Amino acid sequence: MSECWLFHCPECGFGERELGRKGGDHDVYCEVCLEESGVRVRLLRWYADPEAPETELPEKAEPAK
Ligand SMILES: [Zn+2]
Numbered sequence: 028m029s030e031c032w033l034f035h036c037p038e039c040g041f042g043e044r045e046l047g048r049k050g051g052d053h054d055v056y057c058e059v060c061l062e063e064s065g066v067r068v069r070l071l072r073w074y075a076d077p078e079a080p081e082t083e084l085p086e087k088a089e090p091a092k
Contacts, residue, residue: 034070036060049075 032050035042036057043049046058050072060068 031075032072033075034072036068036070038066038068039063 030049030051032052032054033043034050034054036059039057039059041057041059050070054072055070057068057070060066
């Protein structure tokens with residue numbers, strides 16, 4: 028298991044948030060662009076730092092009421 032890549036598609040904006048998990052070593056091309064337009068778009072990837080604390084996603088944050 029080496030799903031530790033954060034990634035972002037420069038074409039459609041697909042990333043690990045949309046996927047719901049971090050990318051693996053095999054996730055080189057954007058699945059969305061490949062399925063929808065048959066275009067292989069190389070994902071921008073960067074290694075998730077295991078030392079870094081998990082950042083809260085804004086959409087997951089509880090609204091202050
Ligand atoms: Zn894409």
